[in-house]
Amino acid sequence: MVKMDVNLGGLRMPTPVATASGTFGYGTEYVGLVDYAKLGAVTAKGIRLDPWPGNPMPRHAEVVGGLVNAIGLQGTGVEAFLSKTLPAYRTVSKVPLIANIWGGSVEEYAAVAARLGDRVEAIEMNVSCPNVKAGGHTFGQDPNVLFEVVAAVRKATARPLLVKLAPNVPSIVPYVKACEDAGADALSLINTIPAMVIDIERRVPVLANRTGGLSGRGVHPVAVKLVYDAHRATKLPILAMGGVYEAKDAIELLLAGATAVAVGTATFTDPGVVAAVHDGIVAYCERHGFASVSDLTGNLQG
Amino acid sequence: MVKMDVNLGGLRMPTPVATASGTFGYGTEYVGLVDYAKLGAVTAKGIRLDPWPGNPMPRHAEVVGGLVNAIGLQGTGVEAFLSKTLPAYRTVSKVPLIANIWGGSVEEYAAVAARLGDRVEAIEMNVSCPNVKAGGHTFGQDPNVLFEVVAAVRKATARPLLVKLAPNVPSIVPYVKACEDAGADALSLINTIPAMVIDIERRVPVLANRTGGLSGRGVHPVAVKLVYDAHRATKLPILAMGGVYEAKDAIELLLAGATAVAVGTATFTDPGVVAAVHDGIVAYCERHGFASVSDLTGNLQG
Amino acid sequence: MRKNEQAKVILHEDCGPGYRLLVLDAPQVAADARPGQFVHVKVPALEASALRRPFSIFNAEDGRLEILYKAVGRGTFALNGVRPGETVEVLGPLGRGFPETCRGTPLLVGGGYGVAPLYFLARRLLQTPKLPNPQTPKLFLGGRTKTDLLALDRFAALGVEVFAATNDGSFGTKGFAVVPLDAELARLRAAGADFELFTCGPDGLLKAVSERAVSLGAPGWISVDRHMVCGVGACYACIQRTVTGNARCCVDGPVFKAEELAW
Amino acid sequence: MRKNEQAKVILHEDCGPGYRLLVLDAPQVAADARPGQFVHVKVPALEASALRRPFSIFNAEDGRLEILYKAVGRGTFALNGVRPGETVEVLGPLGRGFPETCRGTPLLVGGGYGVAPLYFLARRLLQTPKLPNPQTPKLFLGGRTKTDLLALDRFAALGVEVFAATNDGSFGTKGFAVVPLDAELARLRAAGADFELFTCGPDGLLKAVSERAVSLGAPGWISVDRHMVCGVGACYACIQRTVTGNARCCVDGPVFKAEELAW
């Protein structure tokens, strides 16, 4: 019997396998298709204070080895989330829920977190969205801005606080430090990589938003590198995601330094990935004589 | 007849298709396998002042949709390059040669460029290598450092000067501006994306260097996005590379804003890619009624 | 209940240039299938991480699931290579389909492969025992040319009257499917008869039919075709604008009421 | 001249558990092939962007190219599925092979699939008309167990004497190939006879043979197996350390002189 539960900065996960925000709706959509008994946490789709319509269509383009999306954070506002979406989730699942939040200003982030109170098991901040007040740069782009927004949310919530970082940085270390200094409990790595697909026959970007974010199989080696770098720079636990399609991918991320992993894009093609990843981790631990999955975290030789 | 020659910041390329540095040796290795008549430029493997042994083995790992490499810039020094490698290249090819240079200090960059004089048709600076004097950060990581090193090389050479930028930045714009201000003639985009592969059975990184750079099919949408962003920020012409495997990929990069494209990793699997890309661009221009390939540059609708 | 079923290919045959009929042994999915719903298919020949492709249920009968499709891109061309005996993973039935009852004459309007869900609908409408004023459905089918008019024999076998239209006039009326439709609408209105509109096809056709439903005050059931990712409502890729905001085609549709749609 | 040839599969058969023989119709590559050289194979079943895989030329004769390989990973398992009649793209012949002349007795030392280039070498050594002191080669072949000893019949047909060794003692001497080799070396030295060493196999074997060549002052030709990317000297992925620095296995090797190698 491998001990599969992990502690992700105060969030008790029964297994180290979560779903990634934006790829699992609000947690009810895959009921009957995904084995919830194998899940350690569900991360809900991003919400802000008010409902948000998202981008025009088309919102996605398939590329070899992945997906480029510009959904544009369509989502229910926090009130509808608390009154409808969340209760609906609780009726179908006992799995801890991580709310993924975003906003156009530091104040909005804090307000959403405060409003959620203790109704969710943890809060994940998506800082890869434009800071409306600061001229459109994303919050996650500048370590100082990142510190500010994380510190504000930290004050607004007592729940375990995860910060989800963007992969397109020269070094992840200053961002990790900013999160640490601002009182985050854990890191989520990685968000999608900025990308673009052009329809050469019509000579237009395929996505209505022109650019989007790359996820899926192809980003996996990039995720492993960033988790490795982040883990060496901090004691904060890491929820790792990016191209997890099979147990091997998840185990790489754990060995690189993650405490838990999330499955995202892979579920679209195969809802069975969550269970296969879970079972594959158990089998790996048994085969290699690890009593607990947390023994894998950062456990590289030499 | 489509006019295929382009002017890349003073470098006259007979076709818009080049080879990417590090994937085509010093230009002689693929003779007989690649159709040189379809090439607009050959970019040689990186050189510095002295010979450099590169990293220990293993130096590569195959991943789905790409390759992670940590060759570590093994290369002949500039003297051997001038006395042996370059003359050997001239005996087999009339295609313009771009020397790819790097160094451990600003002074070394300038010295290599000065030593090359007018023996090569252009110089491409690889700024994704550690700045020994400035504590190991890469030159390309900080726009100020980038400005400094580009300005120094600019003073040292009268040849067309390309700066090759790293993709892992929150925004390419400050780096583009630094190159512009420092007097670069063109940009090369993109270098590999930092990545890592772990052998989960042995629990070690596959690469002796632990981490490496991701190239190949999977990075293509990331390259398109960065070329698009860079082109909107500058009038400098762009040599674009990153996952070009077929004409469609090259045309995407041209439409995103590139003046020319380079084929890298694809040649390893199929040396015929260069010719197929060239011919495919010609066919596309004919089909869409473009008299010149330069009409494609940045030519998106709306 | 929707299922992710490993379905064996029973038959895979051409039905006109570019079109193919795929018959699967998929008892679980077929059992609950309703007209207008779709299945999300993992194309075996694509790389394992490629997205699924959605297809209307053309027919579901005796544990068999039929799909009628057109090869238009990477996924459908790859699907062409699947052989009888091989296994295809199908997730379904998904989405909200057509109602299976109708007040008055069911007028089915299809374009190209949009005919697919209409055949299954016609069958069900004819089977429903307690239809008020039961009427045999009529089909108004459009296509570019004769060979784009699919499954005519299958409709004939049901006794459904078909009004065909082709852009090039190679079969039926020359023009769009709305040409014969408008004639029928005029006739029904003159007679004061009830009818409902059910449609699937390209956006232009859907708009034309929606306009008619709304302006004539008749129920209009519009099946919208949007590129999908998850197929289950989780990703928000497949948006259709409606009067109440952005809806997801895969779970809020693919069938919408005409008056709900905002184009 | 090396070529990138579309080669039709003539035969693809098992030769012991895990090992297979692939025979290709590749007249251009076969024409110039020399023993110890290799071909870089595009495995058709892998995705189009997958890297090639290098294999020694086991034999080249009458326009046919033979490869003897072991399935160890993604590429070789995928190669297993290639059927006669299908086409495989082979780039070659590549690299520097063995010399085709030998002073004294050629002693061939192989481990596992490392035997592959030695068969072609043995054939050529026997064919070379003006060998000084021509001698029939002797083969010292090691493997984990009996079924890892490949192509014994082919060597027998050439009249090559084989000294086998297996780790488990299931065939020949129990132990490594160097056990029978050392006995032969002692015999030859006692007789004052000339010999040269030619070897291919795992690094441990190569080191052992190199050491013997260097210490005995006899020519040692060592074929090194390094993971490759380009196969033509362009990428610097396939490094072997030598006394003069980092060499590329694919163009500076795969065969190196024993005294050049730095392990």
Ligand SMILES: Cc1cc2nc3c(=O)[nH]c(=O)nc-3n(C[C@H](O)[C@H](O)[C@H](O)COP(=O)(O)OP(=O)(O)OC[C@H]3O[C@@H](n4cnc5c(N)ncnc54)[C@H](O)[C@@H]3O)c2cc1C
């Ligand atoms: C509910 C539903 C039911 C369907 N039923 C049927 C059916 O019964 N029969 C049938 O033949 N087809 C049906 N389709 C359409 C079918 O799903 C598509 O034809 C198929 O997915 C195309 O896949 P492909 O890989 O061959 O083409 P792709 O390569 O994916 O592209 C096909 C075309 O769509 C364009 N395209 C690709 N991605 C996007 C995007 N994100 N946004 C906009 N355009 C894009 C491409 O440029 C190309 O022109 C249905 C679709 C839906 C949503």
Ligand SMILES: Cc1cc2nc3c(=O)[nH]c(=O)nc-3n(C[C@H](O)[C@H](O)[C@H](O)COP(=O)(O)OP(=O)(O)OC[C@H]3O[C@@H](n4cnc5c(N)ncnc54)[C@H](O)[C@@H]3O)c2cc1C
């Ligand atoms: C010159 C030469 C001649 C050869 N001749 C033969 C021959 O005649 N017959 C034959 O059977 N084989 C031969 N090989 C070996 C053959 O090329 C490999 O077995 C094959 O490439 C394995 O491919 P794969 O996809 O099956 O395995 P892979 O999945 O690539 O891996 C095979 C093994 O190598 C490891 N590996 C993968 N990548 C690397 C890397 N970058 N660095 C270090 N280890 C790595 C893996 O972990 C695994 O253990 C030769 C190799 C060379 C260089």
Ligand SMILES: Cc1cc2nc3c(=O)[nH]c(=O)nc-3n(C[C@H](O)[C@H](O)[C@H](O)COP(=O)(O)O)c2cc1C
């Ligand atoms: C369609 C889609 C929507 C996403 N929406 C969000 C989101 O709302 N908030 C967020 O933090 N990340 C979002 N992501 C990013 C994922 O959570 C995840 O970080 C990323 O896709 C990498 O993991 P993967 O390769 O397994 O998908 C989204 C990804 C996809 C593909």
Ligand SMILES: Cc1cc2nc3c(=O)[nH]c(=O)nc-3n(C[C@H](O)[C@H](O)[C@H](O)COP(=O)(O)O)c2cc1C
């Ligand atoms: C094996 C290998 C070696 C490389 N060496 C260099 C180098 O020496 N200098 C450099 O600027 N870029 C180097 N690159 C980066 C490529 O020139 C190119 O920017 C990158 O691979 C993206 O293009 P691709 O996807 O077509 O390969 C190397 C890439 C590979 C795969």
Ligand code: FES
């Ligand atoms: S396809 Fe994912 S929500 Fe509809």
Ligand code: FES
């Ligand atoms: S494999 Fe590229 S240099 Fe040898």
